[in-house]
Each structure stands twice: as structure tokens, then as C-alpha cells.
Amino acid sequence: MIIRPITPRDLDALYHIAVESGPGFTSLLPNRDALARKIDHSVSSFARSVTAPGDEHYLFVLEDSGTGEILGTTGIEAAAGLTRPLVHFRRNAVIQHANVRQMRHTEESLTRCQHYAGCTEICSLYLRPGFRRANAGKLLSRVRFLFMALHPERFSDIVIAEMRGVSDQAGRSPFWDWLKHHVADLDFASATQLAGSAHAGFIEEFIPAMPFYTQQMNHAARAVIGQVHEDTRPARHMLEREGFRHQGFIDLLDGGPTLECPRAEIASVRNTKKGKVQLHTGAKLPENQEGERYPNAIVANASCSGFRATVTDRAYPESETGELVVTARLAEQLGLGAGDLACCLLLAVSSKQSQPSQQIHHTPATEEIRYAY
Structure with a gap:
């Protein structure tokens, strides 16, 4: 994709x-x-x-x-x-006062606004x-x-x-x-x-x-x-x-x-990592330090009219150098060369990284959008 x-x-x-x-x-x-x-x-x-x-x-x-x-x-x-x-429509709480015994109650109104x-x-x-x-x-x-x-x-x-x-x-x-x-x-x-x-x-x-x-x-x-x-x-x-x-x-x-x-x-804005491309000549990346494959991430070039992005496990940000390690095949798909600027957004990050401090609604990680808005 x-x-x-x-x-x-x-x-x-x-x-x-x-x-x-x-x-x-x-x-x-x-x-x-x-x-x-x-x-x-x-x-x-x-x-x-x-x-x-x-x-x-x-x-x-x-x-x-x-x-x-x-x-x-x-x-x-x-x-x-x-x-x-x-x-x-703006939702407003309107307090209505009654003359009798100084009673009051709250009603909700909808008012047109820009x-x-x-x-x-x-x-x-x-x-x-x-x-x-x-x-x-x-x-x-x-x-x-x-x-x-x-x-x-x-x-x-x-x-x-x-x-x-x-x-x-x-x-x-x-x-x-x-x-x-x-x-x-x-x-x-x-x-x-x-x-x-x-x-x-x-x-x-x-x-x-x-x-x-x-x-x-x-x-x-x-x-x-x-x-x-x-x-x-x-x-x-x-x-x-x-x-x-x-x-x-x-x-x-x-x-x-x-x-x-x-x-x-926005969590995904904050968590997007930018770096220069380091090409990896193999078809797949080596396993990480824990002996696991790298997680899926959205990877994209930094162009505007020539923008390309995909979800892949064939790229990862290098923590020490700040470079983005990308397989040669993926780089070709995204129009990237060695030294080009690219960016990476991990799809699975810790809750501390990805979520704001206020309470939110949770849904299963496998839940996918059909159509939205």
C-alpha cells in the first residue's frame, strides 16, 4: 500500500x-x-x-x-x-429563572455559530x-x-x-x-x-x-x-x-x-521522527537487540507534491545517529536515496508516548476504520 x-x-x-x-x-x-x-x-x-x-x-x-x-x-x-x-451548532447550558420562589433550572440549547x-x-x-x-x-x-x-x-x-x-x-x-x-x-x-x-x-x-x-x-x-x-x-x-x-x-x-x-x-505529530536515510542493502532488516523484528511504522519521504508513504517493518530510526535505516527496495518505492530526508512514525508505541494525560476511550488495537468523515 x-x-x-x-x-x-x-x-x-x-x-x-x-x-x-x-x-x-x-x-x-x-x-x-x-x-x-x-x-x-x-x-x-x-x-x-x-x-x-x-x-x-x-x-x-x-x-x-x-x-x-x-x-x-x-x-x-x-x-x-x-x-x-x-x-x-454550539451546545449551551442555559439557566432559566422563574419568578415564583426564585426557582431556576438548566436547559440545553443549540445555537448556530462560526x-x-x-x-x-x-x-x-x-x-x-x-x-x-x-x-x-x-x-x-x-x-x-x-x-x-x-x-x-x-x-x-x-x-x-x-x-x-x-x-x-x-x-x-x-x-x-x-x-x-x-x-x-x-x-x-x-x-x-x-x-x-x-x-x-x-x-x-x-x-x-x-x-x-x-x-x-x-x-x-x-x-x-x-x-x-x-x-x-x-x-x-x-x-x-x-x-x-x-x-x-x-x-x-x-x-x-x-x-x-x-x-x-497531536500524538502522531509529536512522535514523528525525521532523519537522513541510511540504505540497507538486504531485502530485510536484521533483528533488533531483543532478537525481534522491527515494529510496523509509517515511513515517508519529505517531499510535498512527490509525497509517498507506506506501512512497513523494513525501516527503523537509529537512536545514536538519528538516521533512518531503510531497505533499498523500500527506498526505491518511496523515491528515497542515501542521505535524503525521510520520516518515521511507529504504529505501536508505549502508552506514555502516544497518549495525552487526560482520560481517553480505549478500543482494540486490531480495530480498523471502514469509513469515517
């Missing part, structure tokens, strides 16, 4: 992914012209010389290095909400169901943080992820099914298509700025506020292990949570 920047020849595969992912996956809609523009924008973004994040959008594809088939996608928007508003303007957003992560395999989901998710560690000037200090909310197999969202009776009588697929295609004035026209009180919602709608689609749970758990947290902002249409983390505090 190789991760690389998307190219125009990947349009058909990207369109199939957009169709497969279904309603709610708003970052990739099944419109060939829109997808072609997205690809062109990504190609231009990778090619730019950047000193500060702007309207760049980086879209990667996961390719089977043997067959050339596209297994999935993953993306980064450098500064979301600048050219197109990024709108959420909180995350200029933040980097990770998005467009999808692993095709027919191509699930070990470490594919981890590679798609964590390679973006490795890319940020390589090119920090291209990204904001805060990174967010809008997680897909709860919907059923028919594409119905309990949250939207309640909300639409108060804003716009559209089915969920139509609403997400309008929102995802940046339809002029859709949010302002249909979603009022006045607060909605959750106690007025039916139980089904209220129960999914801040919850994620069942296929998105592994992705959420993975991001929480990286240090991401939900701070009370949810999607306007399906109620899915937005997670956030300072870029410098």
Missing part, C-alpha cells in the same frame, strides 16, 4: 468512492465536475510554495502498489472556513469496504499528522475533525428528521447535497440564528446529539487516542460532533 497525492487519473475511483460513501459524507459528493475541480485544487495545493496556511486542500489516495487499485482517500483542508463559512474559521480540518477519510486490510485505516488516518509534522508551515495551530453523525442504512438522520420540520422540509440527502455543494445562502436561508432547545426535541433526535455513525466509531476512538476532544460543537444537519486538538499536541 502506498499513500500519494491524488491526480486527475484518479477521478473515476474518486467518483466510485463518493457514490459508495452515501448521504452524510459531505466532503465527497457524487458529482464528477465537482470532484474534478477538487482534484485540480489538490494538485495545485501540493505544488504551491507555502509559508502560511491558506485555501489549500490536500487530498491523498491509498493505492495498492501491486494492482494500482485505489483503496481509499484521506484529506486535509489547510484553513477551513475562510472562503466558505464553516457553520456549526467558531472554527481558519482552523486546519482533516476530512475525506474513506476506506472502501472491499479493500479492508491490516493497517489500512491507521495509515489513512495517521499519515495526515505525519504530513503536518513534515510541513508545519502549511497548517493552522488548531486541527479539527467533523465526524459523521448517526444515520440509518436508508440515509435517514434522526436529528435532521426532527430539525427539518422547523427549518426546511427536505430529505437528508437533499439537505447534505445543498450544504456540501456550497449552495448560496443555504445555511442563512434555512437554519435560523435563534436557539433550539433540546428538551423540545423527540427522544430519537436528542439521543444522537454529539454521537457518530457506527462506521465512524473506530475513527473517533483513534482521534481521541491522538488527543482530540469534543468541545460542544456539532454538525447542523446530523448532529455529529466536531473534535479538536492543538496541532503540536
Whole structure:
């Protein structure tokens, strides 16, 4: 498996992914012209010389290095909400006072807001169901943080992820099914298509700025506020292990949570090791000091438009010299030569290294992403 920047020849595969992912996956809609523009924008973004994040959008594809088939996608928007508003509901606790006997009680409200303007957003992560395999989901998710560690000037200090909310197999969202009776009588697929295609004035026209009180919602709608689609749970758990947290902002249409983390505090950003390449001529590396094989790691070159990354046990960081020892065959796959700068992110590290100090949710190490957000 190789991760690389998307190219125009990947349009058909990207369109199939957009169709497969279904309603709610708003970052990739099944419109060939829109997808072609997205690809062109990504190609231009990778090619730019950047000193500060702007309207760049980086879209990667996961390719089977043997067959050339596209297994999935993953993306980064450098500064979301600048050219197109990024709108959420903010969850607020509102204290209501009664005149009688000075009684008071707390209610929760949802208020439309634009909180995350200029933040980097990770998005467009999808692993095709027919191509699930070990470490594919981890590679798609964590390679973006490795890319940020390589090119920090291209990204904001805060990174967010809008997680897909709860919907059923028919594409119905309990949250939207309640909300639409108060804003716009559209089915969920139509609403997400309008929102995802940046339809002029859709949010302002249909979603009022006045607060909605959750106690007025039916139980089904209220129960999914801040919850994620069942296929998105592994992705959420993975991001929480990286240090991401939900701070009370949810999607306007399906109620899915937005997670956030300072870029410098993301575990995979902190744990990415950079070094010059030292070529190893053998097909395999020798065993380590404990007589074991080296653990799997994401290894990548340090290029931008020529970026390549994979999961492998044929590389390891040399602790004494700081060099990255890489087999010659792997170096060829990644476009690396002796002395080139490369980076390495171990997939299995100690909990002390990989986890922030606050309490997090744990999931089995074998759990893999299907599709996420």
C-alpha cells in the first residue's frame, strides 16, 4: 500500500468512492465536475510554495502498489472556513429563572455559530469496504499528522475533525428528521447535497440564528446529539487516542460532533521522527537487540507534491545517529536515496508516548476504520 497525492487519473475511483460513501459524507459528493475541480485544487495545493496556511486542500489516495487499485482517500483542508463559512451548532447550558420562589433550572440549547474559521480540518477519510486490510485505516488516518509534522508551515495551530453523525442504512438522520420540520422540509440527502455543494445562502436561508432547545426535541433526535455513525466509531476512538476532544460543537444537519486538538499536541505529530536515510542493502532488516523484528511504522519521504508513504517493518530510526535505516527496495518505492530526508512514525508505541494525560476511550488495537468523515 502506498499513500500519494491524488491526480486527475484518479477521478473515476474518486467518483466510485463518493457514490459508495452515501448521504452524510459531505466532503465527497457524487458529482464528477465537482470532484474534478477538487482534484485540480489538490494538485495545485501540493505544488504551491507555502509559508502560511491558506485555501489549500490536500487530498491523498491509498493505492495498492501491486494492482494500482485505489483503496481509499484521506484529506486535509489547510484553513477551513475562510472562503466558505464553516457553520456549526454550539451546545449551551442555559439557566432559566422563574419568578415564583426564585426557582431556576438548566436547559440545553443549540445555537448556530462560526467558531472554527481558519482552523486546519482533516476530512475525506474513506476506506472502501472491499479493500479492508491490516493497517489500512491507521495509515489513512495517521499519515495526515505525519504530513503536518513534515510541513508545519502549511497548517493552522488548531486541527479539527467533523465526524459523521448517526444515520440509518436508508440515509435517514434522526436529528435532521426532527430539525427539518422547523427549518426546511427536505430529505437528508437533499439537505447534505445543498450544504456540501456550497449552495448560496443555504445555511442563512434555512437554519435560523435563534436557539433550539433540546428538551423540545423527540427522544430519537436528542439521543444522537454529539454521537457518530457506527462506521465512524473506530475513527473517533483513534482521534481521541491522538488527543482530540469534543468541545460542544456539532454538525447542523446530523448532529455529529466536531473534535479538536492543538496541532503540536497531536500524538502522531509529536512522535514523528525525521532523519537522513541510511540504505540497507538486504531485502530485510536484521533483528533488533531483543532478537525481534522491527515494529510496523509509517515511513515517508519529505517531499510535498512527490509525497509517498507506506506501512512497513523494513525501516527503523537509529537512536545514536538519528538516521533512518531503510531497505533499498523500500527506498526505491518511496523515491528515497542515501542521505535524503525521510520520516518515521511507529504504529505501536508505549502508552506514555502516544497518549495525552487526560482520560481517553480505549478500543482494540486490531480495530480498523471502514469509513469515517
